[in-house]
Amino acid sequence: MEKQMFTDRFASVFGTESFFKKQKRIALKNCGLIDPENINDYIYADGYKALGTVLTKMTPKDVVETVKASGLRGRGGAGFPTGRKWELTAQQESDEKFVVCNADEGDPGAFMDRSVVEGDPHTVIEGMAIGGYAIGSSKGVVYIRAEYPLAIKRLIKAIDDARKENFLGKNILGSNFSFDIEIRYGAGAFVCGEETALIRSIEGLRGMPKSRPPFPAAKGLFGKPTLVNNVETWANISSIIVNGVDWFSSIGIDKSKGTKVFALAGKIVNTGLAEVPMGMTLREIIYDVGGGIPNGKKFKAVQTGGPSGGCLTDKMLDTKIDYESLMQAGSIMGSGGMIVIDEDSCMVNIAKFFLQFTQDESCGKCIPCREGTKRMLEILTRITDGEGKPGDIEKLEELGNVIKKASLCGLGQSAPNPVLSTIKNFREEYEEHVYQKKCRAVVCEKLITYTINDKCIGCSACRRACPVVAIKGAPKEAHSIQQELCIKCGKCFRSCKFHAIDKTSEAKEQK
Amino acid sequence: MSTVKIFINNKEYNVDSTYTIMKACDEIGIKIPRLCYHPKLSISSGCRICIVEVEGMRNFVASCSYPVSEGMKVHTNTDAIRQARKDILELILDNHPKDCNTCVRDEVCELQQLASSIGLRERKFEGVLRTPFVDASSPSIVNNHDKCILCGRCVRVCAQIQNVSAIDYANRGFNTVVVPAYNNPIAESVCTLCGQCVNICPTAALTEQNYTKDVFSLLNDKTKVKVAQIAPSVRVAIGEAFGIKPGNNMAREIVHALKLLGFDYVFDAQFSADLTIMEEASELLERLNGHGKLPMITSCSSGWMKALEQFYPELIENVSTCKSPMSMLSSVVKSYFADKIGKKPTEIANVAIMCCVAKKYEAKRPELAMEDGNPATDYVLTTRELAWMIKSAGIDFKNLKGMDFDAPLGFSTGAATIFGVSGGVMEAAVRTAYELATKSKMENIDVIAVRGNEGIKEGAININGTEIRVAVANGLGNASKLFEELKKDPNKYHFIEVMACPGGCIGGGGQPYAGIQDLPFDPKLVNERAKALYSSDEKNTIRRSHENPSIIQLYKEFFGKPLSEKSHKYLHTHYKQKFPKGILRKSGKEAK
Structure with missing residues (x-):
């Protein structure tokens, strides 16, 4: 009876609102529909059914195979096949292994992980427990930024409730499998979203990335094999188990299965989170889901993948949203930031804004990122201040390419993306700034x-x-x-x- | 050993499957440029200078950390790689002062050499520099932040070799700096001043506190009697600064050079090493007879003494009360010798040439001051500083004839020579303690068990039917391991030697910078220096401290006998617990 009520709520919300029509919700399936602080709400919505299924009907190997077959890929940015990661960690021989949930969501304007943890914390817990069972780990750690107090509060309560119901703890649901979760707080460093830096931070060290290999799957937290996935990835696990591989892999396209949550922001009518099937085009998500550009302004660019994503132009609006297509177009999926830029924005200024962020957040370990982003920012500042010199654009390209190819971690390797992609797609704007001291969007103050x-x-x-x-x-x-x-x-x-x-x-x- | 087939610059090689790309390239004779890498430290992969291209990889990979794999195709010198290395190096230099000509590390700077070999010929990205800041709070070590390139070798050597962790990265990104905890000055930190960070720093970001200017002024001061003393390790390392092969004992040349510089007397810290042995061996026998705590621990190493007072206050009573040879000699010069030449202690200036930067701090310890409150040792120079002074004064060091040390404080035995090597103090003390206790000759005086490169060495000597168990640790990291063992079994040893620096004093923080081909604390380099000391010991006709005629004379004329009242006054000291910032008092409150 109560279950029926749930389904009705799904239908009433998703079926009528235009914003939701094209969405397909897996990670966010319960968000806004259940009381996140009530474990029973989650259970009514088929919660912990997957964990029960796994513990009673599947071997760890079956679980790994299922996740592998689903085609799920990491939702944190790089899109590494999740099942493969699980398999690698499961194969390691070790007295201890760890499961880590990366909830250190740092992209400005992105809040999908926060929404999941705030709106449906149990799905993360359940996913992690399943992961623990699959790789043979009894210890999970959620690394969550301290700036998310509500998420932390709800997560703590959810973990407590799950322990009380024996979804966590010793001999879960009467099985031989024991698993518990601890919470660690991030102190606000963006780079701690990078898995090796995150691991160091959990260990109590300065959050700085390490070179890989060895990958965390072999040598991670405290030198033990560690499975790190981000919140959104964990939130997909229970649905895959409950609904099956075929169901999951029917959503999305070729190499990118399932859905992705995007945080729509910038010059777009419907800002907020939207979970859409992979393979939807940028045009669909911006105009159909997002409702287009407000105030009758003209679309100029869309920046995907957070502060280190690339800016794509109107010519690329029919690019499909999947890992490979976005990469090919010169951007990244990232954690799912999507910032729409209209004609009133100056692309040079936008690039400067994003670079300012990554430059601030560089950990300082490797030279290309630490020194290079600083120099790029100096050049960009000079250009927007009307003091650009001939050759500056070429210097930006040279520096950008070195930083991209030689940096130690993902932060540095992607930091130049906004600059390189805007130079590639909007070179004439840069040239106007440098040679004519003109900002066509009338944004750069000094011009x-x-x-x-x-x-x-x-x-x-x-x-x-x-x-x-x-x-x-x-x-x-x-x-x-x-x-x-x-x-x-x-x-x-x-x-x-x-x-x-x-x-x-x-x-x-x-x- | 399983091997894999890899291609380096299109040529096929079979290499050990556990190798990194860098190691494989080293083996085939291609030295990939590197900066933050050091074989004794953990791999940081931060400098990115050692990047190479690997076919199939989207980005360049750091060869220092990337393992080889079957069929891997590596390119070490493509245009793209060469350009990237240039760009990265330029990024370092763009945030580095352009004052090579006036820098203390001019000509011996790793960064300079790297720039020259990479062939950076133009500057494209110049911009703001890091905020200049100099921490000269400590009498031993100076931190020039503006010259720091954040390679992190100092941070790693401090944590991983010395187990001190006095410095670490602070702040983020472009504002990153290497500083003691809470950005405190070095003088107030837990830094033991061992100077290993100075030795391993590729630039002049970490240097010794330089006293050459003061010493030059002193040498022109006609009112003072200028007395120099040199440590054992200085003589076997200083040649390296003049391009002489490591492992040459240059004691006579140093004496000559010091005389040419204007010193009135040149004495030998090896003389006082013999004196130390007299006192220390006697003290050991006292303790073995039930007067005092066991195990007894040596007290020659200034860095170790600072570590003791901060980290191991519970061991203070175990540590020998003997001053270090440097401070003993300075005291003797300003008392016994002053009387002899009819001068007041204030009319004499002691300059100690040491392989050590912590000795600069030791010289300023109030406990070691003379009765009049003035320090016993006026200035301490490192081997590096002396080498520079010799060059600066235009002395043709390589072609000097050489001179003998002055009497009466210049004669030493073979036992004193090996003070410079880890295990040497132990060996010298055992030679004397054995003969003092048994009143008979020790047959084989080479105590091989305490020689060699290992971090912790153990041995046992039979004295009068009692087995005396000894242990030797070099490097504070090894010392901390040894003390952990000691906690489990406090009666495990009778006598322990601790030297703060890896290899003992020959690996001291004040030794010449490694040449272009060598690495800082390259075991090969340290071995050569050690060999030179051991061979000097063997060549010496007198190899037992208590047989040193000058020592016998000194006791006859001045001290009476070891551990006498007078020797307590001039040759012994005391230590007390210290609370630098970061060390908690028992109440849980941090020291102010």
């Missing part, structure tokens, strides 16, 4: 000129607002801006109620 047009009624609001007394004009007469004094702060523009101030960025004569 903007403010002028007063004939709509000015002489109200003097702008004159009063100007902090450097650059505006002249008697009351009730047209005002004018003395360009040599103007510091381009934009206060006059914002103070004018008559659209009498023009904000432009025109090509300037080369000196």
Whole structure:
């Protein structure tokens, strides 16, 4: 009876809203539908059924084979086949193994892992327990960022409840399998989302990546074989077990099976999380699921994969969302960030923004990333400040390529992506900045000129607002801006109620 | 050993399957450029200089950590790799001061040599530099942050070889620095000042506190009697700084050079090593007779003494009260010798040439000051500093005729020579203790069990029917392992020698930088230095400290006998627990 109610809730939500129509929810299946703090809600929604099935009807090897056959790939970014990872860890001979859940979600604007842990913590616990059974581990660790207090609170409660119901602990559900989970908090370093840095951080060391091999599957946490998957990956496991491999692999395309949660952000009507089947095109997700660009503006680019993803243009809107296609187009799946950029945005500025983030978050260990991103940022800053020099774009490309190919970990290897992809797809904008000192989107402050047009009624609001007394004009007469004094702060523009101030960025004569 | 077939630069090789690409290339004679890699330390793969191309890999791989596999095709010198290495090196140099000409490591800088071999000829990416900051708080070690390239070798040597972990990375990304905990100054940290970080640093980011300017001024001071002393290990290493093959005993040349520099007397710290043995062997016998705690632990190594006071306060009573040979000699010069030449102690300046940077700190310890409150040792120079002074004064070191040490504090036995090697103090002490206790000649005085490269060595000597069990540890990391053992069985040993530096003093933090071909604390280098000391011992006709005629004379004229009241005054000291920042007092409160 209550189960029926659940199904109805699914239907009522997913069936009618346009935002949900094209979505297919696996990882987020329970989010917003069940009370995350009530284990019974989860159980009614077929929760822990997979764990029961696994413990009673499957050998560890069966579980690994099932995950392998499903075609599930890591949802944390790189897309490594999950089943293969499980198999590698299961094959290791060791007195102790660990299962780790990477909940150190650091991409700005991405919150799919947080939503899963906040909305459906038990699915993560269940996935990890199944993983533990499959690889022969009795110890799980969730590494979650301390900035997610609600997620942590709910996870702690969920773990407690699961222990009480013997879904965790000794001899789970009467079997010989014991498994328990501990929580470790991240202290806000983006790089700790990288698995080797995460492992070091759990060990109590400075979160810095190590070179691989050895991979964590062979030598991970405290030198023991360790299975690291991210939240979204774990959240897929129980559904695969309950609904079967065929069901899962029927969703998605070729090499990318199942669904992916995206965090839609930027200049898009429906911002928020959307879980869509792999293989949907960017156009579908932006225009059908996301509702297109607001205010009738023109689409300019979409940046996928978080701060280290690439920017794709309107020509690539029919790219399918799967690991390979995105890679081929010059971006990445990443953890599923999707930022839509409209014509009002300056691509150079956008690239600078993302690079600023990765530069800040570089751990400092390897030289290309630590020093290289800093130099790239300096060059980009120079370009957006109108001080770009001939050759700067080529330097960015050279540095970007070295950082990409020579860095130690994924952070460095992908940090130049936003710059390289915008240079590739929007080179003319870079050239305008460097050679004409022009920002076509009128965003880069130093390249903007403010002028007063004939709509000015002489109200003097702008004159009063100007902090450097650059505006002249008697009351009730047209005002004018003395360009040599103007510091381009934009206060006059914002103070004018008559659209009498023009904000432009025109090509300037080369000196 | 199973092998795999790999292709390096299109040529086929069979190499050990456990090798990394770098090791395989080393074996076939291709030395891939490297910076953060060191065979004795864990692999960091941080510098990315050693990248190579492997066919089928999307990115370059770090050859220091990447294992070989069957059929692997490696390219070490493609255009792309050469360009990438140049770019990476430029990124390092762009954040490094451009003051090579005025830098103390000019000509002996690993980074400089790397830049030259990689062939960086233009600079493209210049930008802001890291915030310059110098930590010169400690009398031993200076940290020039602006010259640090964050290779992390110092961090690893401190943690992995010395088990001290005084320094680590702090901050993130471009703002990363290597500092003691909580960014405290080195002087207030748990740093034992052993100087291994200085030896292994590829640039001048970590250097010794330089006193050459003061010593040059001193040499021009007509009011002072200038007395120099040199440690055993200095003489077998200084030649390396002049391009002489490692393993030459250059004692006579050093004496000559010091005289040319303007020193009035040049004495030998080996003399006081003999003196140390007299006191220490007597002390050991006292303790064996039930007066004092066992095992007795040696106290010659300044770095070890600092470690003792911080990390092992429970062992303070076990440590010999003997001062180090340097401080003994300085005290004797300012008392016995001062009387002899009719000078006041304040009219004499002691300059000690040591293989050590921690000795600079030791010289400033208040417990070791003379009665008038002035330090016994006025300046301590490292082997490196002396080598530079010799060059700077235009002395043709290689072609010097050589001179003898001055009497009466310049004569030493073979037992004193081997103080420079790990196990040497033990061996010398055993020679004397045996004969003092048994009143008979020790037949075979080569105590082989305590010689050699191992981190921890054990042996046993029969003295009057009692088996005296001894242990020797070199490097603080090995010492900590030994003390862990000792905790389990406190009666395991009677006598323990501890030297803070790997290999003993010959591997000290003040020794010449390794040449272009050698690595810092290359075992080969240390072995050569050790061999030179052992052969000097063997060649010496007197090989037992108590047979040193100058020592006998000194006791006759001044001290009376070992452990006398006077020798306690001038030759012994005491230690007490210290609480640098990071060490908790018993109450749980951290030291201020």
